[in-house]
Amino acid sequence: MSDTPWHSVIVRIPFVNNQHAAIAKQVIEVDAELQKDAVKRTLTVEDNQLVAKFDTLTVRLARLTVNSFLENVDLVVRTIGEFADEAGNNPPQIS
Numbered sequence: 001m002s003d004t005p006w007h008s009v010i011v012r013i014p015f016v017n018n019q020h021a022a023i024a025k026q027v028i029e030v031d032a033e034l035q036k037d038a039v040k041r042t043l044t045v046e047d048n049q050l051v052a053k054f055d056t057l058t059v060r061l062a063r064l065t066v067n068s069f070l071e072n073v074d075l076v077v078r079t080i081g082e083f084a085d086e087a088g089n090n091p092p093q094i095s
Contacts, residue, residue, distance in 0.1 A: 006040075006055045007062045013050040013073055020084070021050045024076045028069070039065050 015021040025043045028050075033039040040055040052069055056062040 006057060007059055009054045009056075009062050009066055011052045011054075011066060011069065012046075013052070015048050015050065015077075015080075018045065018048050020080050021045045021048050023080060024050050024073060027076050028072050031072075033065070035061065041065070041069075 013021075013024070015024065022045050025045050029043050033041050038057040038061055042053040044051045044053075050073070052066075054062060054065050054069070056065055
């Protein structure tokens with residue numbers, strides 16, 4: 001890292017339970033940040049919350065990164081809402 005000050009943002013997204021937060025983390029962390037030298041992202045699950053910490057070189061990158069993250073969270077939340085009950089009632093059968 002250089003001497004340039006980093007900008008830190010922490011976002012906490014509450015879920016219905018720990019399992020949904022863990023699913024969201026697994027889905028989102030698959031996609032790496034595009035500017036690895038300028039954006040550092042850490043995802044963790046604390047109880048029923050997905051916690052995302054972003055360290056960026058500029059405020060603009062912080063805004064863009066958090067916005068993209070929230071769009072991904074929105075998609076995951078809508079998908080979980082649509083399929084969570086079905087998945088829980090019909091676990092996959094392994095032969």
